[in-house]
Amino acid sequence: MKAKATLKNISSLLGISISTVSRALSDHPDISATTKLKVRELAEMLDYEPNSYAVYLRTNASKxxxxxxxxxxxxxxxxxxxxxxxxxxxxxxxxxxxxxxxxxxxxxxxxxxxxxxxxxxxxxxxxxxxxxxxxxxxxxxxxxxxxxxxxxxxxxxxxxxxxNDVRAAVIAADALLEKKHETIFALFGDKEFSITRNREKAFTEQVSKLSSGTKLLTGYAKDRISAREQTRLALDSQERPDALFCMSDEILAGAIKAVQSSGLRIPEDIAIIGISNGYIPTLFSPEITYVETSGxxxxxxxxxxxxxxxxxxxxxxxxxxxxxxxxxxxx
Amino acid sequence: MKAKATLKNISSLLGISISTVSRALSDHPDISATTKLKVRELAEMLDYEPNSYAVYLRTNASKxxxxxxxxxxxxxxxxxxxxxxxxxxxxxxxxxxxxxxxxxxxxxxxxxxxxxxxxxxxxxxxxxxxxxxxxxxxxxxxxxxxxxxxxxxxxxxxxxxxxNDVRAAVIAADALLEKKHETIFALFGDKEFSITRNREKAFTEQVSKLSSGTKLLTGYAKDRISAREQTRLALDSQERPDALFCMSDEILAGAIKAVQSSGLRIPEDIAIIGISNGYIPTLFSPEITYVETSGxxxxxxxxxxxxxxxxxxxxxxxxxxxxxxxxxxxx
DNA sequence: AATATTTCCGCAAACCTTTGCATATCAAAT
DNA sequence: ATTTGATATGCAAAGGTTTGCGGAAATATT
CATH class of the missing domain: 3.40.50.2300 (Response regulator)
Structure with a gap:
């Protein structure tokens, strides 16, 4: 294991002081051009890397x-x-x-x-x-x-x-209600999180504001499995929703499996919209319309x-x- | 901004030397139980954290x-x-x-x-x-x-x-050929990578070994888009494949979109198998059988x-x- | 020719820790 | 009373870097 190049190292090889080497490498105006050149060349040759630990110790500024x-x-x-x-x-x-x-x-x-x-x-x-x-x-x-x-x-x-959670939910509601829908099934995440509450409140309000006639069913799922199950139940129920809102990728991934195995056609039989970073919605055919929350x-x-x-x-x-x-x- | 607690700090507060503090904190046998206790208590109180940079400088062992x-x-x-x-x-x-x-x-x-x-x-x-x-x-x-x-x-x-790329490809071929298939469409990644060549070679050899009657079509896709396009072409062609092998998630994601929009049923009309870490295959219904390469x-x-x-x-x-x-x- | 100014460089301290060695204290053994 | 041994602590150096300050040499000014 080769010894690492250090300032001391370079300085003794060049017959100059450590401080001069240090300053030369940091392009300090006090140092002459010729010295700077010599130092830089040798540093390059020896593969010198400043010891970040020593630097921190001295400067107290961590990177x-x-x-x-x-x-x-x-x-x-x-x-x-x-x-x-x-x-x-x-x-x-x-x-x-x-x-x-x-x-x-x-x-x-x-x-x-x-x-x-x-x-x-x-x-x-x-x-x-x-x-x-x-x-x-x-x-x-x-x-x-x-x-x-x-x-x-x-x-x-x-x-x-x-x-902007509120805005995302509002946009989703707007887009969904561009066409008439009888029954919307809106599937949210864990109620514990404020993100869930924010999105639910905004979505619900916007739906009733835009289309008070539309029936809104709401579900909460902690994970993909549960999202799938609840969607399955909703699709099998008497008042089968003709629109689906999923507040996250995890939810969407679960819900869409239920839709796929139900045999319903997207979007003819059921419309779908999600809130997503953009990866999951593009995996399916047709691709899912979503409100992008860009990571x-x-x-x-x-x-x-x-x-x-x-x-x-x-x-x-x-x-x-x-x-x-x-x-x-x-x- | 509060000053960080240091050994020196603690030592002067306790009226003992730095070395004693250092040894007390590292449970050195030379230090008496009472001293250790005092030191630890104060260190706790002051929220002392050893300065990793100083430690490195001294020990030369980075973590x-x-x-x-x-x-x-x-x-x-x-x-x-x-x-x-x-x-x-x-x-x-x-x-x-x-x-x-x-x-x-x-x-x-x-x-x-x-x-x-x-x-x-x-x-x-x-x-x-x-x-x-x-x-x-x-x-x-x-x-x-x-x-x-x-x-x-x-x-x-x-x-x-x-x-174990070779093994993965062989297992996939084995599983696919448990049932009879007329035509397999095998879709691989970028030919430049040895991983592609390894998987292709192993898969091809195993298919011809197990079932020389099966027709094997091969494609190479650099990304999802290309995978989708090639699969679409294959599905539209005269000799529509009744089995599909995808060597990676990226490929699978593209190919399955083509399958979905073709209206073909999985697995009745077309069987699918992939090599994957396990996330993508579970997004679809039915879920895709895959050889797990666990990250x-x-x-x-x-x-x-x-x-x-x-x-x-x-x-x-x-x-x-x-x-x-x-x-x-x-x- | 003497003084002032600029240019370039070195000294030494400090950052915080670990550790080999020396030292001091006290009890036990001779 | 002296030595031995154990127990507990301190001293000081080293690790690599940055930087304020002082100083020598070279140049410019009067």
Whole structure:
């Protein structure tokens, strides 16, 4: 195992001082052009890499960011992560991606790891709604900036970035009601999450506002299996819905299986609309019309919030990421 | 911004030396029980976290691992990453996840970032097949262990972990030919990748071995769109296939859309089998039978290889991750 | 020719931790 | 009373970097 090149190393080889080498490499005006050249050449030759640990120790400015989500294998968060990773790398920072598995205890250990790495900031999608905010306040006090993503807390005083849930639900209702429908079956996620409540409220209100004659059936599913089962029951029932709204990919994936095995035609027998990042809806034929909540856009926004703070902007900002309708053949 | 607690900090507060504090916290036998207690209590109170950068500088043993894949948003790699992240965190290490975007140049900058962080090891799924191995040899010389995953180089002398491609293709052929089929349409990925060639060779050989009467049509698709188009053509052609083999999720996703819009029934009119991590095949009704190439299993294996090396095992090992048939309703 | 100014470079401290070695205290053994 | 041994603690160096300050040499100014 070869010894790593160091400043000391280079300086003694060149017969100059360590500080001169350091300054030469960082293009300090005090150093002459000729010296800079010599130093740079040798550094190149020896494959010199500054020791980031020593740098941190001296400067106290870490170049690592943390990111905590419940699971990397999630086709919304993966695009959020993908965006943030690219941006982070672009500015020469390192990103620590951690999975909380939706468990507050694991979430804590993820945070500990961020602290251990002296992360300058943490992006986090909260695991559960009733999380204790005290640790996060402490983190901020200690100089670790927090940006909450997607599932954001109600507390003021933090940077937050979330999809515009209300708008998404309204757009979905609008699109669905462009054509007349007798009965809409609207399938939502876990009632515990505020995201569910927001979307349900907005969707319901918009439907009754636009078309008070339309019957609205509502269901809640915690997972794909349950979504499938409830959809099956609805389709078999007396008042078979002729329109289906799914508030998330997970829900959509379950519901559409029920539709497929029912033999009903999309959109002739039943219209479908979802809220999605865009991957799942394109897997089927016809493709499903959806309101796009772009993970990529959310990631970019979150990163921007982080940068703003790291560059000195101090007042916390709450951002809503815009959504848009993507039309396909399911309406 | 509060000042971080340090050993010096604690030591002066307690009126004892830094070394004593350090040893007390690491449970060194030289330190008396009473001192240990006092130190631990204060450390707890002050929220002391050892400064990992200082630790590294002193011990020269970094606790970070790097991982490079083309894209995090990939429903095979995401499960690989998920597994490795959890294992890495379990041993108190930090994982740096980086995306090469299938670009050798970006791949190099990812590697630079790993070097900058003094990663003890790097997991990597190569971006292109004809990659120059020299940088990786150099990395090993400098003490950074490399574990190649999935798309592994031919070179000897490296740790490698890959799916058992040949076996996967053979199992798929076996399962497909349990029932008689007139014409099989087998759709593969980019011919450039050795993974494609391996799977094609194995599949073709097995088909002709088991059932020389069966007609085998072969196609190559670089993406989903192309897979869909080729499948559509095949289904519209004179000799419509009654069986379909898709070598990957991407291919399957495209092909199945063509099948769905053709109106053909699965499996009555056409049987389908794929090779997959398991997510995509369960989205449809009936669910698609597939040979499981588990990203999770691959991740676990890769991590194990890394650990073996970090614990002193030096000779490089090449591991093939086993695959298995998951039966559903598409055959 | 003396002084002022610029240009270039080195000294040394500090960041926080780990660890080999020395030291101090006290009890037990001679 | 002296030595031995064990127990508990401290000293100081090292790891690689950045940076304020001081200083020597070269150049410019009077």
């Amino acid at each position: 690592v960011l943390g990111l905590i989500v419940e699971d990397i294998s999630n086709n919304f968060y993966d695009s959020v992560i993908s965006a943030i990773e690219k941006e982070t790398r672009k500015i020469g920072y390192s990103l620590l991606i951690l999975q909380s598995s939706n468990d507050p205890e694991i979430e804590q250990s993820c945070i500990r790891l961020c602290k251990y790495n002296r992360a300058a900031g943490i992006f986090i999608a909260l695991s559960s709604s009733g999380t204790d905010m005290a640790p996060f306040r402490k983190l901020e006090e200690n100089g670790t900036h927090i940006v909450f993503m997607d599932k954001v807390p109600d507390d003021e005083g933090f940077d937050k970035v979330a999809m 990529h856009a959310l990631g970019i926004q979150a990163f921007e919030s982080m940068m703003n703070h790291l560059n000195g902007l101090t007042n916390p900002i709450s951002v809503e990421v815009p959504v848009r309708l993507v039309r396909a053949g399911s309406l | 970070v691992l790097g991982l490079i894949v083309e894209d995090i948003s990939n429903n095979f790699y995401d499960s690989v990453i998920s597994a490795i992240e959890k294992e890495t965190r379990k041993i108190g290490y930090s994982l740096l996840i980086l995306q090469s975007s299938n670009d050798p140049e970006i791949e190099q900058s990812c590697i630079r970032l790993c070097k900058y962080n003094r990663a003890a090891g790097i997991f990597i799924a190569l971006s292109s097949s004809g990659t120059d191995m020299a940088p990786f040899r150099k990395l090993e010389e400098n003490g950074t262990h490399i574990v190649f995953m999935d798309k592994v180089p031919d070179d000897e002398g490296f740790d490698k972990v890959a799916m 999770h299993a691959l991740g676990i294996q890769a991590f194990e290889s890394m650990m073996n090396h970090l614990n002193g095992l030096t000779n490089p090992i090449s591991v093939e991750v086993p695959v298995r048939l998951v039966r559903a309703g598409s055959l």
